[in-house]
Amino acid sequence: MTTTTATTGRASARRVVGCGTRGGTGVVYDPLTGLTHRTGQPVLTGRTALAHEGITALPEVPPDELGDGTPVSVCWSPIVRCNLACPQCLDDKSGPELGRGERAEVAARIATSGVLGVDVSGGEPLLIRELPTLLDVLVDGGCAVSVTTNGTHLPRRAEALGSRVDAIRVSLDGPDPQRHDRWRGEGSFAKAVSGIRAALAYGIPTQIQTVLMRSTATGLPALVELADRLGVHGVTVLQYLPIGAGAKLDAAERVPDDKARDLIAALVPTPVPVRLRTRADAAGFTVVRADGQVWPNTATTTAIAALHPLAFTDSLAPTGRDYSA
Ligand code: SF4
Numbered sequence: 001m002t003t004t005t006a007t008t009g010r011a012s013a014r015r016v017v018g019c020g021t022r023g024g025t026g027v028v029y030d031p032l033t034g035l036t037h038r039t040g041q042p043v044l045t046g047r048t049a050l051a052h053e054g055i056t057a058l059p060e061v062p063p064d065e066l067g068d069g070t071p072v073s074v075c076w077s078p079i080v081r082c083n084l085a086c087p088q089c090l091d092d093k094s095g096p097e098l099g100r101g102e103r104a105e106v107a108a109r110i111a112t113s114g115v116l117g118v119d120v121s122g123g124e125p126l127l128i129r130e131l132p133t134l135l136d137v138l139v140d141g142g143c144a145v146s147v148t149t150n151g152t153h154l155p156r157r158a159e160a161l162g163s164r165v166d167a168i169r170v171s172l173d174g175p176d177p178q179r180h181d182r183w184r185g186e187g188s189f190a191k192a193v194s195g196i197r198a199a200l201a202y203g204i205p206t207q208i209q210t211v212l213m214r215s216t217a218t219g220l221p222a223l224v225e226l227a228d229r230l231g232v233h234g235v236t237v238l239q240y241l242p243i244g245a246g247a248k249l250d251a252a253e254r255v256p257d258d259k260a261r262d263l264i265a266a267l268v269p270t271p272v273p274v275r276l277r278t279r280a281d282a283a284g285f286t287v288v289r290a291d292g293q294v295w296p297n298t299a300t301t302t303a304i305a306a307l308h309p310l311a312f313t314d315s316l317a318p319t320g321r322d323y324s325a
Contacts, residue, residue: 014051015205016166018116018144019044023067029117030055031146032167032205032233033275036063036072046142047166052205052233056273073117075148076110076288078103078134082124084150084185088173088211088246088253091123097290100130106292107134111141119146119169123290126153135164148209150184154195162202169207169236170196175222183216196230207234212260212276213253221267228270235274237264241282 018029019039026039028050037058063072080093098106110118118138125131126149138145146167154161154170161168172192174180180189199206208227210216220237227235239260242250255263257278264276287295 013205014049015055016047016049016144017055018073018142019046019048020072020114020116021045022063022070022072025061025066027061027063027066027072027116028055028058029073029144031117031119031144031165032169032207033236034073034117034119034146034277035060035275036066037061047139047144070114071286072115073119074110074113074115074286074288075119075121076106077121077123077125077290078106079123079125079128080290081127082122082150083127083152084124084188086173086184086245088183088213088240088249090241090244090246092244093123095289095291098292102292103128103134104130104137106288107137108141110288111138111143115143117144117146119148121148124150124152126157131157132160132164135161139164149195150188151192151195152188155191155198158195158198158202158204161199162204165204167205167207167233168199169209170199171210172196172208172223172226173211173216174219175226176219179216179219183211193230196232200231206232207236208232209236209238211240212237212255212263213240213249214255215253217255217263220263224267224270224272224274227272232272235272237274237276239277239279239282241279 015032017031020027021043026041026043028037028039030037037055038061039058066072080091080095080097082093120135125147128134135145144166145164146169147161147165148169151170170192171184172180173183174189177189180192181187196206196208210223224235237260239255239257240246240249240253260276260278264274267274289295
C-alpha cells in the first residue's frame with residue numbers, strides 16, 4: 001500500500017487496535033485503515049489503546065504472509081440493502097440476508113473466531129436497527145471494530161456508535177456535491193459530510209474512503225484538502241474493483257496502479273495521511289456475506305462467490321486481509 005504521511009496534533013491521540021499473534025509474530029490490526037502491522041515487541045493481546053503515531057510507525061505486513069489459518073481481520077457484510085444505488089458498488093444486492101436472530105449468531109461466531117478485527121460493511125450497515133447490539137458482541141469478543149458507511153444516517157446514529165466502535169470509514173467519491181453526487185446520488189454529498197462531522201464530534205477516529213476511477217481522479221487533490229479541513233484521520237484511495245454491480249464499469253473507469261501511485265505522489269502534502277489500496281492489496285481479503293457464507297477475494301475475482309457457511313468459529317480460514325468499499 002502506498003502512503004503519504006504527515007504528523008499532526010490529531011495524530012497523537014490514542015486509538016484502539018486489535019493485537020495478537022500470527023505465525024509466531026506479534027501483530028497489530030488497525031481498524032481505521034484496515035492495515036496489519038508487525039510489532040517487533042513483546043506480544044500485546046486483544047483490544048489495546050495505542051498512540052496513533054505509534055501505530056502508523058509500525059511496519060506493515062500483508063496478513064496472508066503470516067502463515068496462520070485464521071484471518072487477522074474480516075469484513076462482515078450483515079446486510080445487502082442500501083439507501084443508495086452507486087454504479088461502482090461491489091455488492092450484488094440480489095443476494096439473500098439472514099434474519100435478525102441468525103445475524104446475532106454470526107456476530108457471536110465472528111467474535112469468538114480469533115480474528116483481531118472486524119469491519120462491518122454492507123450494503124449500508126446503519127440501516128440495521130440492532131447494529132449497536134451486534135457491535136457490542138464483537139467488541140466483547142475482543143475484536144477491534146470499524147463500520148464502513150455512506151454516511152447518510154451517521155448524524156442520527158453517531159452518538160450510539162461513539163461509545164462502541166473504534167473507527168468509522170465514510171465513502172466520499174468527490175470533493176463537492178457535483179462530483180460526489182454523480183456517483184452516489186443527489187444530496188448524498190451533504191449527508192456524507194454531515195455524517196463525518198457527527199462522527200468526529202463524538203470522538204470517533206474517522207477515515208474517508210474514496211473509490212479511484214478515471215472520472216474521480218481529477219477530484220482527488222480537492223478531496224484531500226476537504227479531508228484536512230474536516231479534520232479526519234486519514235484518506236484511503238481504493239482502486240475500483242470490478243466486482244458486483246461495478247463490474248460493468250471496468251474498461252471505462254479502470255486506472256492502472258502505476259498511474260494511481262503517480263496521482264498519490266503528486267498530491268500537495270497536507271496533515272492527512274493518504275493511502276492507496278491497489279487491487280493486489282485487496283486480494284485475499286475475507287468477507288462474511290449477508291447470508292452467512294464466507295467469501296475469500298482473489299486478484300481475479302469478478303463475482304461474489306460463496307465458499308462455505310460460517311458454521312463454526314474456526315471456519316474463517318483461509319487467511320485473508322481487510323476488505324472495505
Ligand atoms: S457502494 Fe456502498 S453506498 Fe453505494 S450502493 Fe453500494 S453499498 Fe450502497
